[in-house]
Amino acid sequence: MTTEQARYLTQAEEELVAYLRQAAEAIAPTARPIAEGWTYTSQFDLLLREGRFFLPATLPNEVERLHPGFCFTNAAQLANDHPELQLTYAEGFGTALIDVTQALHTPHGWAVTSEGLALDPTWPHEGGSAYLGLPFADPSMWPHPLFGRSLLQEPPFLHDVLRSGLPDGLLADLGRPICV
Template identity: 45%
Template structure:
Protein backbone atom coordinates (compact mmCIF):
# COMPACT_ATOMS: atom_id res chain seq x y z
CA UNK A 1 0.00 0.00 0.00
CA UNK A 2 1.33 3.42 -0.91
CA UNK A 3 1.94 5.64 2.09
CA UNK A 4 0.67 9.19 2.18
CA UNK A 5 3.19 11.98 2.55
CA UNK A 6 4.44 11.95 6.12
CA UNK A 7 4.14 14.84 8.54
CA UNK A 8 7.30 14.84 10.59
CA UNK A 9 9.57 17.30 12.31
CA UNK A 10 12.55 18.06 10.05
CA UNK A 11 15.81 16.62 11.32
CA UNK A 12 19.25 18.02 10.46
CA UNK A 13 21.43 15.68 8.43
CA UNK A 14 22.95 13.03 10.67
CA UNK A 15 21.22 14.30 13.82
CA UNK A 16 19.07 12.19 16.14
CA UNK A 17 15.54 13.57 16.47
CA UNK A 18 14.70 11.80 19.71
CA UNK A 19 16.76 12.11 22.89
CA UNK A 20 18.88 9.06 23.65
CA UNK A 21 18.63 8.02 27.31
CA UNK A 22 21.39 6.04 28.98
CA UNK A 23 21.55 2.42 27.85
CA UNK A 24 23.28 -0.76 29.00
CA UNK A 25 26.45 -1.87 27.19
CA UNK A 26 25.87 -3.50 23.85
CA UNK A 27 26.64 -7.08 22.97
CA UNK A 28 29.26 -7.60 20.25
CA UNK A 29 26.81 -8.09 17.35
CA UNK A 30 24.82 -5.05 18.48
CA UNK A 31 27.96 -2.91 18.62
CA UNK A 32 28.89 -4.15 15.17
CA UNK A 33 25.55 -3.40 13.55
CA UNK A 34 25.39 0.09 15.08
CA UNK A 35 28.95 0.86 14.00
CA UNK A 36 28.16 -0.29 10.48
CA UNK A 37 25.23 2.14 10.28
CA UNK A 38 27.42 4.95 11.64
CA UNK A 39 30.17 4.20 9.16
CA UNK A 40 27.75 4.28 6.25
CA UNK A 41 26.21 7.55 7.44
CA UNK A 42 29.64 9.17 7.93
CA UNK A 43 30.67 8.18 4.42
CA UNK A 44 27.56 9.74 2.90
CA UNK A 45 28.00 12.88 5.03
CA UNK A 46 31.63 13.27 3.91
CA UNK A 47 30.88 12.77 0.25
CA UNK A 48 27.60 14.69 0.24
CA UNK A 49 26.08 11.98 -1.94
CA UNK A 50 22.69 11.90 -0.21
CA UNK A 51 19.75 14.15 -1.20
CA UNK A 52 20.30 17.38 0.76
CA UNK A 53 16.60 18.19 1.05
CA UNK A 54 15.54 14.84 2.51
CA UNK A 55 14.91 14.26 6.20
CA UNK A 56 17.32 11.31 6.06
CA UNK A 57 19.82 10.89 3.20
CA UNK A 58 19.98 7.11 3.72
CA UNK A 59 18.27 4.41 5.71
CA UNK A 60 21.35 4.35 7.95
CA UNK A 61 20.67 7.97 8.98
CA UNK A 62 17.04 7.08 9.72
CA UNK A 63 17.98 4.04 11.79
CA UNK A 64 20.53 5.99 13.82
CA UNK A 65 17.96 8.71 14.57
CA UNK A 66 14.80 6.65 14.97
CA UNK A 67 15.91 3.03 15.32
CA UNK A 68 15.85 0.76 18.33
CA UNK A 69 17.69 -2.44 19.19
CA UNK A 70 15.57 -5.56 19.56
CA UNK A 71 16.68 -8.64 21.47
CA UNK A 72 16.17 -11.90 19.54
CA UNK A 73 13.49 -14.24 20.88
CA UNK A 74 12.39 -17.67 19.61
CA UNK A 75 9.21 -18.20 17.62
CA UNK A 76 6.26 -19.41 19.66
CA UNK A 77 4.99 -22.91 19.10
CA UNK A 78 1.96 -21.46 17.29
CA UNK A 79 4.08 -19.44 14.84
CA UNK A 80 5.27 -21.27 11.76
CA UNK A 81 8.49 -20.27 10.02
CA UNK A 82 7.94 -18.86 6.53
CA UNK A 83 9.98 -19.33 3.31
CA UNK A 84 13.29 -17.48 3.00
CA UNK A 85 14.15 -14.57 0.70
CA UNK A 86 10.76 -12.88 1.31
CA UNK A 87 11.47 -11.34 4.69
CA UNK A 88 9.28 -8.24 4.23
CA UNK A 89 6.20 -10.19 3.24
CA UNK A 90 6.95 -12.90 5.81
CA UNK A 91 7.24 -10.47 8.72
CA UNK A 92 4.09 -8.53 7.76
CA UNK A 93 2.07 -11.72 7.32
CA UNK A 94 3.12 -13.21 10.66
CA UNK A 95 2.65 -9.89 12.46
CA UNK A 96 -0.92 -9.58 11.19
CA UNK A 97 -1.71 -13.21 12.00
CA UNK A 98 -0.36 -13.19 15.56
CA UNK A 99 -0.98 -9.65 16.80
CA UNK A 100 2.67 -8.57 16.62
CA UNK A 101 4.26 -5.47 15.09
CA UNK A 102 6.15 -5.31 11.82
CA UNK A 103 9.73 -4.04 12.06
CA UNK A 104 12.32 -3.24 9.41
CA UNK A 105 15.96 -2.22 9.39
CA UNK A 106 19.20 -4.17 9.69
CA UNK A 107 19.85 -7.60 11.14
CA UNK A 108 23.22 -9.17 11.87
CA UNK A 109 24.34 -12.78 11.73
CA UNK A 110 27.73 -14.47 11.94
CA UNK A 111 29.31 -16.10 8.90
CA UNK A 112 32.78 -17.67 9.11
CA UNK A 113 33.54 -15.77 12.30
CA UNK A 114 32.52 -12.34 10.94
CA UNK A 115 29.36 -10.37 11.63
CA UNK A 116 27.41 -9.64 8.45
CA UNK A 117 24.60 -7.11 8.20
CA UNK A 118 21.57 -7.44 5.91
CA UNK A 119 18.53 -5.26 5.23
CA UNK A 120 15.82 -7.30 6.87
CA UNK A 121 12.33 -7.38 8.37
CA UNK A 122 11.04 -9.17 11.46
CA UNK A 123 8.24 -9.07 14.04
CA UNK A 124 8.27 -7.37 17.43
CA UNK A 125 6.53 -8.70 20.54
CA UNK A 126 4.78 -6.48 23.12
CA UNK A 127 7.91 -6.93 25.27
CA UNK A 128 10.06 -5.42 22.52
CA UNK A 129 11.79 -8.61 21.40
CA UNK A 130 12.56 -9.55 17.80
CA UNK A 131 10.78 -12.62 16.44
CA UNK A 132 12.17 -13.61 13.06
CA UNK A 133 9.87 -15.77 10.89
CA UNK A 134 12.39 -15.95 8.02
CA UNK A 135 15.82 -16.82 9.44
CA UNK A 136 16.50 -20.10 11.21
CA UNK A 137 16.52 -19.98 15.00
CA UNK A 138 19.79 -18.59 16.34
CA UNK A 139 20.89 -16.98 13.06
CA UNK A 140 19.71 -13.48 13.97
CA UNK A 141 22.13 -12.05 16.55
CA UNK A 142 21.20 -8.35 16.51
CA UNK A 143 18.30 -6.31 15.14
CA UNK A 144 18.32 -2.55 14.58
CA UNK A 145 15.16 -1.05 13.16
CA UNK A 146 11.82 0.67 13.60
CA UNK A 147 8.59 -1.05 14.64
CA UNK A 148 5.60 0.27 12.69
CA UNK A 149 2.26 0.50 14.47
CA UNK A 150 -0.25 0.72 11.61
CA UNK A 151 -0.83 -2.50 9.62
CA UNK A 152 -2.12 -0.38 6.72
CA UNK A 153 1.49 0.73 6.17
CA UNK A 154 3.00 -2.75 6.31
CA UNK A 155 4.08 -4.46 3.09
CA UNK A 156 1.66 -6.56 1.08
CA UNK A 157 2.52 -9.67 -0.92
CA UNK A 158 3.72 -7.53 -3.82
CA UNK A 159 5.80 -5.06 -1.81
CA UNK A 160 9.32 -5.09 -0.46
CA UNK A 161 11.19 -2.72 1.84
CA UNK A 162 9.39 0.32 3.24
CA UNK A 163 12.66 2.10 4.07
CA UNK A 164 13.86 1.66 0.48
CA UNK A 165 10.48 2.08 -1.24
CA UNK A 166 11.87 3.60 -4.43
CA UNK A 167 8.66 2.96 -6.35
CA UNK A 168 6.96 5.64 -4.26
CA UNK A 169 9.94 7.96 -3.77
CA UNK A 170 11.17 6.50 -0.44
CA UNK A 171 8.75 8.65 1.64
CA UNK A 172 10.18 7.67 5.03
CA UNK A 173 13.63 8.91 4.00
CA UNK A 174 12.37 11.90 2.06
CA UNK A 175 9.75 13.21 4.50
CA UNK A 176 10.68 11.64 7.81
CA UNK A 177 8.85 9.29 10.17
CA UNK A 178 5.71 10.63 11.92
CA UNK A 179 5.90 10.32 15.70
CA UNK A 180 2.76 8.17 15.86
CA UNK A 181 3.94 5.73 13.18
CA UNK A 182 6.46 3.84 15.35
CA UNK A 183 6.23 2.08 18.70
CA UNK A 184 8.72 2.93 21.50
CA UNK A 185 9.68 -0.72 21.95
CA UNK A 186 13.17 -2.16 22.11
CA UNK A 187 16.20 -0.36 23.45
CA UNK A 188 17.67 2.98 22.35
CA UNK A 189 21.05 3.20 20.66
CA UNK A 190 23.68 4.60 23.03
CA UNK A 191 25.26 7.89 22.05
CA UNK A 192 28.61 7.31 20.31
CA UNK A 193 31.78 7.67 22.38
CA UNK A 194 34.94 9.17 20.96
CA UNK A 195 36.94 6.43 19.30
CA UNK A 196 34.26 3.79 19.85
CA UNK A 197 34.32 1.05 17.26
CA UNK A 198 32.39 -2.19 16.93
CA UNK A 199 33.48 -5.58 15.68
CA UNK A 200 34.02 -5.92 11.92
CA UNK A 201 30.74 -6.07 10.05
CA UNK A 202 30.07 -6.72 6.38
CA UNK A 203 26.92 -6.39 4.33
CA UNK A 204 25.82 -7.56 0.92
CA UNK A 205 22.90 -5.13 0.74
CA UNK A 206 20.18 -7.75 0.17
CA UNK A 207 17.44 -9.04 2.40
CA UNK A 208 17.61 -12.73 3.27
Protein backbone atom coordinates in the same frame (compact mmCIF):
# COMPACT_ATOMS: atom_id res chain seq x y z
CA MET B 1 14.51 -0.15 31.70
CA THR B 2 17.37 1.44 33.58
CA THR B 3 19.90 3.79 31.98
CA GLU B 4 22.56 1.13 32.47
CA GLN B 5 20.45 -1.44 30.58
CA ALA B 6 19.74 1.04 27.78
CA ARG B 7 23.46 1.73 27.28
CA TYR B 8 24.51 -1.91 27.17
CA LEU B 9 24.96 -3.31 23.67
CA THR B 10 25.75 -6.86 22.72
CA GLN B 11 28.76 -7.45 20.50
CA ALA B 12 26.43 -8.07 17.55
CA GLU B 13 24.61 -4.76 18.24
CA GLU B 14 27.93 -2.88 18.47
CA GLU B 15 29.03 -4.37 15.15
CA LEU B 16 25.73 -3.47 13.51
CA VAL B 17 25.95 0.15 14.70
CA ALA B 18 29.55 0.34 13.46
CA TYR B 19 28.47 -1.02 10.06
CA LEU B 20 25.62 1.52 9.77
CA ARG B 21 27.90 4.39 10.79
CA GLN B 22 30.44 3.36 8.17
CA ALA B 23 27.70 3.15 5.53
CA ALA B 24 26.32 6.57 6.55
CA GLU B 25 29.77 8.14 6.32
CA ALA B 26 30.37 6.56 2.91
CA ILE B 27 27.60 8.60 1.27
CA ALA B 28 29.41 10.50 -1.45
CA PRO B 29 30.21 14.11 -0.56
CA THR B 30 28.77 15.16 -3.93
CA ALA B 31 25.37 13.78 -2.85
CA ARG B 32 25.21 15.89 0.31
CA PRO B 33 24.06 19.13 -1.36
CA ILE B 34 21.07 17.24 -2.77
CA ALA B 35 20.05 16.31 0.78
CA GLU B 36 20.51 19.78 2.27
CA GLY B 37 17.40 20.62 4.21
CA TRP B 38 16.34 16.99 4.37
CA THR B 39 15.72 15.49 7.80
CA TYR B 40 17.96 12.46 7.20
CA THR B 41 20.83 12.02 4.75
CA SER B 42 20.25 8.28 4.17
CA GLN B 43 18.43 5.22 5.49
CA PHE B 44 21.54 4.60 7.60
CA ASP B 45 21.29 8.04 9.19
CA LEU B 46 17.56 7.45 9.81
CA LEU B 47 18.22 4.14 11.59
CA LEU B 48 21.10 5.54 13.64
CA ARG B 49 18.95 8.42 14.85
CA GLU B 50 15.51 6.81 15.16
CA GLY B 51 16.11 3.05 15.20
CA ARG B 52 15.42 0.74 18.09
CA PHE B 53 17.14 -2.46 19.14
CA PHE B 54 15.12 -5.65 19.57
CA LEU B 55 16.39 -8.68 21.45
CA PRO B 56 16.18 -11.92 19.46
CA ALA B 57 13.72 -14.49 20.79
CA THR B 58 12.78 -18.03 19.85
CA LEU B 59 9.60 -18.43 17.81
CA PRO B 60 6.65 -19.85 19.76
CA ASN B 61 5.95 -23.55 19.06
CA GLU B 62 2.78 -22.74 17.09
CA VAL B 63 4.69 -20.51 14.64
CA GLU B 64 6.33 -22.05 11.58
CA ARG B 65 9.54 -20.79 10.00
CA LEU B 66 8.77 -19.23 6.60
CA HIS B 67 10.63 -19.11 3.28
CA PRO B 68 14.13 -17.57 3.14
CA GLY B 69 14.46 -14.49 0.96
CA PHE B 70 11.03 -13.07 1.83
CA CYS B 71 11.76 -11.54 5.24
CA PHE B 72 9.56 -8.45 4.81
CA THR B 73 6.43 -10.35 3.77
CA ASN B 74 7.24 -13.16 6.23
CA ALA B 75 7.34 -10.70 9.14
CA ALA B 76 4.07 -9.03 8.13
CA GLN B 77 2.46 -12.44 7.63
CA LEU B 78 3.58 -13.58 11.08
CA ALA B 79 2.05 -10.48 12.69
CA ASN B 80 -1.18 -10.79 10.69
CA ASP B 81 -1.60 -14.55 11.11
CA HIS B 82 -1.10 -14.52 14.89
CA PRO B 83 -3.17 -11.67 16.37
CA GLU B 84 -3.10 -13.45 19.73
CA LEU B 85 0.63 -12.63 19.94
CA GLN B 86 -0.04 -8.88 19.47
CA LEU B 87 2.93 -8.42 17.15
CA THR B 88 4.12 -5.32 15.33
CA TYR B 89 5.93 -5.37 11.99
CA ALA B 90 9.47 -3.93 12.10
CA GLU B 91 12.21 -3.47 9.58
CA GLY B 92 15.68 -2.07 9.40
CA PHE B 93 18.95 -3.99 9.45
CA GLY B 94 19.66 -7.34 10.98
CA THR B 95 22.89 -9.12 11.80
CA ALA B 96 23.25 -12.87 11.42
CA LEU B 97 26.33 -14.98 11.98
CA ILE B 98 27.77 -16.56 8.85
CA ASP B 99 30.40 -18.44 10.83
CA VAL B 100 32.25 -17.93 14.11
CA THR B 101 34.32 -15.05 12.72
CA GLN B 102 31.97 -13.37 10.25
CA ALA B 103 28.58 -11.67 10.41
CA LEU B 104 26.20 -10.49 7.71
CA HIS B 105 24.59 -7.04 8.15
CA THR B 106 21.64 -6.68 5.77
CA PRO B 107 18.25 -5.02 5.32
CA HIS B 108 15.75 -7.23 7.13
CA GLY B 109 12.20 -7.47 8.46
CA TRP B 110 10.87 -9.16 11.63
CA ALA B 111 7.95 -9.01 14.05
CA VAL B 112 8.14 -7.48 17.52
CA THR B 113 6.37 -8.48 20.73
CA SER B 114 4.96 -5.93 23.17
CA GLU B 115 8.08 -6.58 25.29
CA GLY B 116 10.37 -5.53 22.42
CA LEU B 117 11.52 -9.02 21.45
CA ALA B 118 12.28 -9.82 17.81
CA LEU B 119 10.44 -12.84 16.43
CA ASP B 120 12.06 -13.70 13.14
CA PRO B 121 10.15 -16.14 10.93
CA THR B 122 12.92 -16.13 8.30
CA TRP B 123 16.24 -16.57 10.10
CA PRO B 124 17.00 -19.29 12.65
CA HIS B 125 17.33 -18.06 16.21
CA GLU B 126 21.03 -18.32 17.01
CA GLY B 127 23.46 -16.41 19.15
CA GLY B 128 25.11 -13.41 17.55
CA SER B 129 21.97 -11.95 15.96
CA ALA B 130 21.05 -8.29 16.25
CA TYR B 131 18.03 -6.30 15.08
CA LEU B 132 17.98 -2.50 14.68
CA GLY B 133 14.96 -1.00 13.02
CA LEU B 134 11.66 0.81 13.13
CA PRO B 135 8.44 -0.76 14.49
CA PHE B 136 5.52 0.36 12.31
CA ALA B 137 2.37 0.89 14.40
CA ASP B 138 -0.06 1.13 11.49
CA PRO B 139 -0.77 -2.28 9.90
CA SER B 140 -1.83 -0.56 6.67
CA MET B 141 1.85 0.36 6.21
CA TRP B 142 3.04 -3.24 6.51
CA PRO B 143 4.11 -5.12 3.37
CA HIS B 144 1.43 -6.93 1.42
CA PRO B 145 1.62 -10.70 2.10
CA LEU B 146 2.06 -11.58 -1.59
CA PHE B 147 4.07 -8.78 -3.17
CA GLY B 148 5.11 -6.55 -0.31
CA ARG B 149 8.49 -4.90 -0.21
CA SER B 150 10.69 -3.14 2.27
CA LEU B 151 9.52 0.35 3.24
CA LEU B 152 13.06 1.53 3.99
CA GLN B 153 14.65 0.27 0.80
CA GLU B 154 12.44 1.73 -1.88
CA PRO B 155 11.01 5.07 -2.92
CA PRO B 156 8.67 6.87 -2.69
CA PHE B 157 8.20 6.10 1.04
CA LEU B 158 11.92 6.25 1.82
CA HIS B 159 12.42 9.55 -0.01
CA ASP B 160 9.43 11.13 1.73
CA VAL B 161 10.75 10.08 5.16
CA LEU B 162 14.32 11.19 4.39
CA ARG B 163 13.06 14.56 3.17
CA SER B 164 10.28 15.30 5.69
CA GLY B 165 10.94 13.03 8.67
CA LEU B 166 8.80 10.35 10.26
CA PRO B 167 5.08 11.18 10.40
CA ASP B 168 3.56 11.40 13.88
CA GLY B 169 2.09 8.10 15.04
CA LEU B 170 3.91 6.01 12.41
CA LEU B 171 6.10 4.16 14.90
CA ALA B 172 5.18 2.03 17.91
CA ASP B 173 7.02 2.74 21.17
CA LEU B 174 8.82 -0.60 21.30
CA GLY B 175 12.45 -1.70 21.65
CA ARG B 176 15.52 0.03 23.04
CA PRO B 177 16.85 3.29 21.57
CA ILE B 178 20.49 3.59 20.61
CA CYS B 179 22.18 5.23 23.59
CA VAL B 180 25.86 5.21 22.74
